[in-house]
Amino acid sequence: MDSHSGSSVRLKVFNLNCWAIPYMSKQRQVRIQYLGDFLNQKNFDLALLQEVWSERDFESLRQKLLPNYTWAHYFRSGFIGSGLCVFSKHPIQEIFQHTFSLNGYPYKIHHGDWFCGKAVGMLVLEICGILVNVYVTHLHAEYNREHDYYLAHRVAQAWELAQFIHHTSRKADVILLCGDLNSHPGDIGYRLIREWIGLEDSYLETQDFQGCEEGSTMVPNNCFVNPHEMEHFPRGIRIDYILFKAVSGFRITCDTFATTTGSGPDDTSGRSIPLSDHEALMATLSIRPASFEQSHNAARDAETQASLMGVLHEAWTEMGLGLAAARQWVYSTGHLFSLGLLLLFLGVGSMLFEDIPWVAEAFFMILGAIVLLGSGGLYLTSLHESKALYEAQAEIELAMEMAKEIQPEAVEVSSTSSLLRTSIQSESK
């Protein structure tokens, strides 16, 4: 509940990746019910959820939460939906969403991300006269940290997310970004988002933390977590976040920050089923009016600027590697497509010769059709991937150029990038 004590506004925020995949996630319906009870009991201002894949689950939550959270929205996108939804005690004034250009591969059916339409959902709230832009998101999963096939996609998503927030929050007093970034605190995705927008991390900012060691949001002692995946992380991993920024005239502090700890969030209830395979995050934020000196952070210091340049350059490089791989696929699948055409022609052409059995003709035609369809699909996928990565790279390049103009001492990094850019451009011609 927000209490406008003195001149400060308190905001209680809840975030959870719900792991609610119909037919696949364990004890889904019990957990959704449990989550509804918990949210009603704790009375947050905002609850932001990810991986609510079934609209029925959202609808059942909506019905249950209606008395306490009057406003709700499910973000629909892709084939399945974005999985993102929000429940708010405060009137939602505007909603908008941006679906990420890149989101895995359609042929990776077992991973499924491509079908989900991963996105960033945006809400505009006005709380006690303060304009709050809230963003909820879920970036591409990391299935194999050693050989992260999707790194370029996740970095491109992180950049799109950062750009979307950067451009849509210009009038906001306060920015909140909650969600599952599928990036550890040291990873480029997390750093890119934080540095480009200038966001603070609730876990790092609070003086009062209660929860998993190192703020982890996936821990081995959660019974839904596959222990094998946590082999290298005995203390768990931190990939879910509540990030914030006061844009102008305001200052935010994170008074308390808590996570669930692998068991049920409220052990006194006697129910010990965790809410999800992820831990829930709960932050109490205080928003206060601030003097110009306190709130003004436009003039970045040289160190921050250099750090931003480094992060931009790292993201640019990661996308470049992805782009090179995508172009290789465009090339290979293009050749495979020609092979499919050849097989089809062989099949059709062999019909002119009476001594070739029709089984052989049919074989060539069917094989040709399969190769054509398969390589055609792969060709389009890689083509789309290369366009999206190239676009993201171009946006980052421009950002680096602009950052360079602001801070001449960062020339070293950016001149390297210019060289790289020239080589990419000549390659693309």
Add this chain to the structure above:
Amino acid sequence: MDSHSGSSVRLKVFNLNCWAIPYMSKQRQVRIQYLGDFLNQKNFDLALLQEVWSERDFESLRQKLLPNYTWAHYFRSGFIGSGLCVFSKHPIQEIFQHTFSLNGYPYKIHHGDWFCGKAVGMLVLEICGILVNVYVTHLHAEYNREHDYYLAHRVAQAWELAQFIHHTSRKADVILLCGDLNSHPGDIGYRLIREWIGLEDSYLETQDFQGCEEGSTMVPNNCFVNPHEMEHFPRGIRIDYILFKAVSGFRITCDTFATTTGSGPDDTSGRSIPLSDHEALMATLSIRPASFEQSHNAARDAETQASLMGVLHEAWTEMGLGLAAARQWVYSTGHLFSLGLLLLFLGVGSMLFEDIPWVAEAFFMILGAIVLLGSGGLYLTSLHESKALYEAQAEIELAMEMAKEIQPEAVEVSSTSSLLRTSIQSESK
């Protein structure tokens, strides 16, 4: 060239749908060369192009225009690209793009829109201290005006475009939107964009117009235009626009506005090939500082507000019709998918009986596979369509709720919408 005469800034803007489809558009390369010469000769501040489908064409233009237009960007998206690009005399400070959620159907290969990744491209420029947000776009084509199969998609795109501009231009002094909206001035798409953002139309605002009758941008006397398509429009149609708005502290006027007239833009050169099948638009805009009274348009009058409510409601209804059709497709293709499964099982099952010839078994299996693949693809397409239309509708509903709160006398329209919404919501459960 912008001349900062007194305290006003002049901006010369060029817009053209280039109709540059490799292997398909007539005299493409000659026209691209001709366009380059023309842009160099006329020296605009900004040239915004659509349907530049080949990046080679963009690259050749970029090389040619480099001396006069130092800054350029091609927006890459989808499989082919967005076709959108921009050339600017002024430094481009930021770029961003938003790909539309809906853009036709993959199985309409002959229409091709689905493969293009239609989008809105955004640039941020600072011209003489004025922050200008420029948007370039190209909405879904209208192939049959009587039976417009894509109306819901185009309206959804118009809404996404309007929302994108609305949310990303909060800090801009001036907004420019140029492009091919594939909507006549009376159509809902055009009205929705103009009313939601509060944009002015250069053609309607100027006192000095030279060009096609009624400002048409596709005319029958252009040799690249199919006369059959203009049967009902002997004076041509107006579907390309230069729209603008001064957000705060500034006032814009359109001093001159011109279109090419079906022949070459400059007949004195002796070359009479039109630049495209569309006509080019050329506007000279003057931006002046304005007093608060002149520039402040936040307090919409009751009439404007009622008109906005009407437009929102019309768009909502159009999307509702599209949504109903999409849901019907989800239902039908779901059944067809089951049929495919049945055929496949029949094929596999018949292998147990020795007296069934293997040709029959193969027939069932191949037919089953084809039906499965086809209906599966259609099912996913319709599912995606229904999600996107539902999301757009939800955003519009919220916009109507908010508009209703501002203006109680508009209750009549919005209460109807609430009724409709309730029916849609109960249907979706």
